[in-house]
Amino acid sequence: MSYFDAASAAPLHPVARQALLAALDDGWADPSRLYREGRKARMLLDAAREAAAEAVGCRADELTFTSSGTRAVHTGVAGALAGRRRTGRHLIVSAVEHSSVLHSAELLEAEGGAVTRVPVLRTGAVDAGSYEAALRPGTALACLQSANHEVGTVQPVAEVAEVCRAAGVPLLVDAAQSLGWERVAGDWSLLTASAHKWGGPSGVGLLVVRKGVRFAAQGASDERESGRAAGFENLPAIVAAAASLRAVRSEAERESVRLRELTARIRARVAESVPDVEVVGDAERRLPGIVTFSCLYVDGETLLHELDREGFSVSSGSSCTSSTLTPSHVLKAMGVLSEGNVRVSLPAGAAEADVDRFLEVLPGAVAGVREKLGAPVPVAAVQAAVQEDVLVVDALGKRCPIPVIELAKVIGTVPVGGRVRVLSDDEAARLDIPAWCEMRGQRYEGEQAAERGTAYLVRRLT
Amino acid sequence: MSYFDAASAAPLHPVARQALLAALDDGWADPSRLYREGRKARMLLDAAREAAAEAVGCRADELTFTSSGTRAVHTGVAGALAGRRRTGRHLIVSAVEHSSVLHSAELLEAEGGAVTRVPVLRTGAVDAGSYEAALRPGTALACLQSANHEVGTVQPVAEVAEVCRAAGVPLLVDAAQSLGWERVAGDWSLLTASAHKWGGPSGVGLLVVRKGVRFAAQGASDERESGRAAGFENLPAIVAAAASLRAVRSEAERESVRLRELTARIRARVAESVPDVEVVGDAERRLPGIVTFSCLYVDGETLLHELDREGFSVSSGSSCTSSTLTPSHVLKAMGVLSEGNVRVSLPAGAAEADVDRFLEVLPGAVAGVREKLGAPVPVAAVQAAVQEDVLVVDALGKRCPIPVIELAKVIGTVPVGGRVRVLSDDEAARLDIPAWCEMRGQRYEGEQAAERGTAYLVRRLT
Numbered sequence: 001m002s003y004f005d006a007a008s009a010a011p012l013h014p015v016a017r018q019a020l021l022a023a024l025d026d027g028w029a030d031p032s033r034l035y036r037e038g039r040k041a042r043m044l045l046d047a048a049r050e051a052a053a054e055a056v057g058c059r060a061d062e063l064t065f066t067s068s069g070t071r072a073v074h075t076g077v078a079g080a081l082a083g084r085r086r087t088g089r090h091l092i093v094s095a096v097e098h099s100s101v102l103h104s105a106e107l108l109e110a111e112g113g114a115v116t117r118v119p120v121l122r123t124g125a126v127d128a129g130s131y132e133a134a135l136r137p138g139t140a141l142a143c144l145q146s147a148n149h150e151v152g153t154v155q156p157v158a159e160v161a162e163v164c165r166a167a168g169v170p171l172l173v174d175a176a177q178s179l180g181w182e183r184v185a186g187d188w189s190l191l192t193a194s195a196h197k198w199g200g201p202s203g204v205g206l207l208v209v210r211k212g213v214r215f216a217a218q219g220a221s222d223e224r225e226s227g228r229a230a231g232f233e234n235l236p237a238i239v240a241a242a243a244s245l246r247a248v249r250s251e252a253e254r255e256s257v258r259l260r261e262l263t264a265r266i267r268a269r270v271a272e273s274v275p276d277v278e279v280v281g282d283a284e285r286r287l288p289g290i291v292t293f294s295c296l297y298v299d300g301e302t303l304l305h306e307l308d309r310e311g312f313s314v315s316s317g318s319s320c321t322s323s324t325l326t327p328s329h330v331l332k333a334m335g336v337l338s339e340g341n342v343r344v345s346l347p348a349g350a351a352e353a354d355v356d357r358f359l360e361v362l363p364g365a366v367a368g369v370r371e372k373l374g375a376p377v378p379v380a381a382v383q384a385a386v387q388e389d390v391l392v393v394d395a396l397g398k399r400c401p402i403p404v405i406e407l408a409k410v411i412g413t414v415p416v417g418g419r420v421r422v423l424s425d426d427e428a429a430r431l432d433i434p435a436w437c438e439m440r441g442q443r444y445e446g447e448q449a450a451e452r453g454t455a456y457l458v459r460r461l462t
Numbered sequence: 463m464s465y466f467d468a469a470s471a472a473p474l475h476p477v478a479r480q481a482l483l484a485a486l487d488d489g490w491a492d493p494s495r496l497y498r499e500g501r502k503a504r505m506l507l508d509a510a511r512e513a514a515a516e517a518v519g520c521r522a523d524e525l526t527f528t529s530s531g532t533r534a535v536h537t538g539v540a541g542a543l544a545g546r547r548r549t550g551r552h553l554i555v556s557a558v559e560h561s562s563v564l565h566s567a568e569l570l571e572a573e574g575g576a577v578t579r580v581p582v583l584r585t586g587a588v589d590a591g592s593y594e595a596a597l598r599p600g601t602a603l604a605c606l607q608s609a610n611h612e613v614g615t616v617q618p619v620a621e622v623a624e625v626c627r628a629a630g631v632p633l634l635v636d637a638a639q640s641l642g643w644e645r646v647a648g649d650w651s652l653l654t655a656s657a658h659k660w661g662g663p664s665g666v667g668l669l670v671v672r673k674g675v676r677f678a679a680q681g682a683s684d685e686r687e688s689g690r691a692a693g694f695e696n697l698p699a700i701v702a703a704a705a706s707l708r709a710v711r712s713e714a715e716r717e718s719v720r721l722r723e724l725t726a727r728i729r730a731r732v733a734e735s736v737p738d739v740e741v742v743g744d745a746e747r748r749l750p751g752i753v754t755f756s757c758l759y760v761d762g763e764t765l766l767h768e769l770d771r772e773g774f775s776v777s778s779g780s781s782c783t784s785s786t787l788t789p790s791h792v793l794k795a796m797g798v799l800s801e802g803n804v805r806v807s808l809p810a811g812a813a814e815a816d817v818d819r820f821l822e823v824l825p826g827a828v829a830g831v832r833e834k835l836g837a838p839v840p841v842a843a844v845q846a847a848v849q850e851d852v853l854v855v856d857a858l859g860k861r862c863p864i865p866v867i868e869l870a871k872v873i874g875t876v877p878v879g880g881r882v883r884v885l886s887d888d889e890a891a892r893l894d895i896p897a898w899c900e901m902r903g904q905r906y907e908g909e910q911a912a913e914r915g916t917a918y919l920v921r922r923l924t
Contacts, residue, residue, distance in 0.1 A: 009492050024474050034766055035776070100684065201486075201698065202695065203529065313495070315497075
């Protein structure tokens with residue numbers, strides 16, 4: 001098996017495993033107790049905090065261990081908003097943040113606050129100017145990921161931190177995807193991360209709140225972790241998290257070069273060997289191990305199953321692989337194709353031979369899925385009829401990628417300059433039809449409400 | 463070393479360790495993913511939930527894994543209160559609940575809700591009638607521990623559940639101290655527990671919400687754990703928690719008999735071999751492994767250090783061992799002596815020989831501390847002066863157990879029927895002077911505000 005989904009969870013680093021085992025013996029007692037076992041636990045906790053703080057580049061007393069990266073974000077956002085409640089209740093986030101940040105933003109809206117979602121370029125990156133424009137007198141907090149978890153694009157954190165600093169607004173950086181590689185540059189105010197993304201155990205997140213940042217922890221609390229993470233410390237896992245962060249950092253320089261070459265190879269080879277594919281994300285400013293592409297006329301779930309059968313574990317932002325039947329909010333915000341989406345995220349140590357085998361297998365897997373989906377739908381069977389000067393394709397009730405497949409099948413049957421109107425009630429079509437037009441050099445002319453679903457208008461240009 | 467503080471945290475059960483190691487290899491991936499590693503993780507998570515639900519006696523879909531017992535309580539109380547917001551904002555708790563419950567109650571008060579703290583008998587037990595009397599039309603929730611964490615007294619949960627059920631009020635049971643021994647009896651509505659109390663790993667709590675109980679999770683959430691515990695599941699630890707719960711349950715019947723005999727031995731022998739000691743808690747309705755006693759004229763912290771030097775790890779509810787300089791709220795609510803307090807909580811498997819050695823060492827350790835504290839304070843040096851018919855002892859600025867020691871030194875110098883007035887600004891004196899009177903057969907006549915601190919009035923009867 002080749003596990004290529006490190007952006008979801010990385011397998012445990014050997015150093016983490018070793019540290020965890022040692023700490024299970026020495027670090028199970030309550031670190032607030034005065035007896036021998038408690039003092040030993042306290043020493044381990046203090047040492048882990050020092051090590052993690054050193055890796056982050058902060059003071060040990062600015063760093064709290066939480067029970068997950070998600071919990072770190074929820075606590076960090078809520079605490080920072082409450083700490084600046086008097087300033088106002090306006091929050092700025094990018095449109096491509098992790099769901100934990102977006103859920104925090106939705107909670108603020110539900111409680112009467114306001115949220116600005118900063119749009120991104122087609123690469124997935126925000127522009128510091130957009131953050132500057134979003135700042136207003138009542139802005140309590142801004143959030144920006146260090147790098148995107150779905151497409152790997154690195155964000156201009158230092159620049160955004162600067163515009164926030166100039167306006168006196170704290171910036172919370174979700175560093176979940178990048179902290180294992182390097183410190184976050186720039187003058188940020190809060191930082192969150194998650195150990196199981198860098199090869200540490202699950203059950204440990206980091207929340208860093210810089211001295212001087214107003215912060216009021218919300219909900220019930222206790223005396224542990226400066227009142228920011230209630231409950232008995234998950235000490236063996238914390239020890240393992242800190243030890244593995246040091247370990248992956250010591251390997252990061254060499255390993256990042258190696259993975260970057262492998263993902264560059266995937267970017268290039270997929271574009272060559274798979275027809276009708278869009279490789280997404282920034283080609284240069286990106287994380288070493290993540291590469292994402294979308295394949296026209298492909299059902300993401302079926303493709304994932306095919307790849308799983310071939311021994312490759314990858315994830316997808318396609319609507320058909322989510323329980324909500326909506327495509328990934330990241331791909332949506334970028335305006336890129338979501339159908340047949342595949343994210344490859346290589347764990348540290350991923351073997352070159354496995355990557356090469358993936359590149360061998362992929363074109364056939366994509367072709368196989370396309371054949372299954374496309375072949376049994378002869379052009380004649382497409383529900384299309386010319387109404388006035390418009391060819392209408394009725395794709396109602398059909399799920400991604402069928403509406404785009406049907407559009408592609410009929411576009412050649414209208415004259416250049418003619419129009420196709422695709423009726424669809426699939427949420428993914430709203431993203432994928434414009435993306436298809438962009439890829440195919442056709443003109444997308446917008447959507448209209450229809451009797452059922454939505455009508456998407458496409459003019460044939462080529 | 464003999465670790466006798468299982469009520470804080472139990473060392474990892476061998477089964478937990480084994481399950482954890484296995485799950486580190488098989489259960490690190492995201493259980494929501496469709497590929498092989500994800501499916502394996504999902505199977506482990508489902509099996510752990512089934513096993514834990516079986517041990518609790520609930521349906522698997524009623525059980526949520528949280529990141530700690532404290533988190534389970536915070537989430538459970540907040541969710542249950544919000545779910546019955548329309549009914550009212552009144553909460554009932556016992557005065558001897560774990561701090562996680564009391565912190566939740568304080569949060570409700572800070573937000574404008576009302577809390578009734580049900581008093582306890584001198585044994586530490588509540589009376590079901592007191593809960594019944596506390597119920598009112600706006601009561602949203604009642605909380606009661608299954609057994610007390612400081613003195614081991616078992617609470618009448620089934621009776622309290624019945625009076626709550628009759629009033630249509632859900633009862634949340636904090637079963638942290640007892641779930642490893644047995645299911646919680648009675649018709650409760652919510653239940654919480656903590657794995658590291660039964661020999662599971664830290665980082666895992668349980669929250670059970672019975673079907674039909676109104677519940678609205680508070681704060682930001684995600685799609686994991688029915689929206690009740692956001693963030694990546696701490697799967698290896700969850701697997702270890704469930705496996706060890708099964709394991710300790712299979713040993714519980716035999717082990718509880720054995721530990722109960724050992725703690726009964728401690729109860730009897732301490733009362734015989736240590737002068738001026740009060741063994742607290744219910745002698746019959748109690749947990750198998752916990753026994754707690756308080757020693758007059760002893761500084762708890764010094765005694766803990768002495769015992770630690772002898773190789774015994776125990777905890778204390780004395781004020782001098784807490785960072786806030788206030789005695790344990792449990793001892794306070796029971797009205798028993800808090801000075802020189804020692805809690806012995808035996809882990810499963812505790813050796814009889816270690817208990818016997820503890821009983822050998824204890825009298826000398828107590829005597830040593832008393833000598834250090836008492837010997838250097840000759841009667842002549844006590845700041846006492848007869849004013850009218852009252853002997854005034856000035857213990858201002860002196861910490862527990864000095865005020866009680868000075869009272870004890872002078873009581874013989876006033877005639878029977880005469881009075882002593884102890885001036886003290888130590889919070890523990892409020893509890894310990896009445897407790898001393900109770901133990902010594904003297905009459906406590908109440909307190910008065912003094913120019914500095916508080917004056918405690920004692921009449922000599924014997």
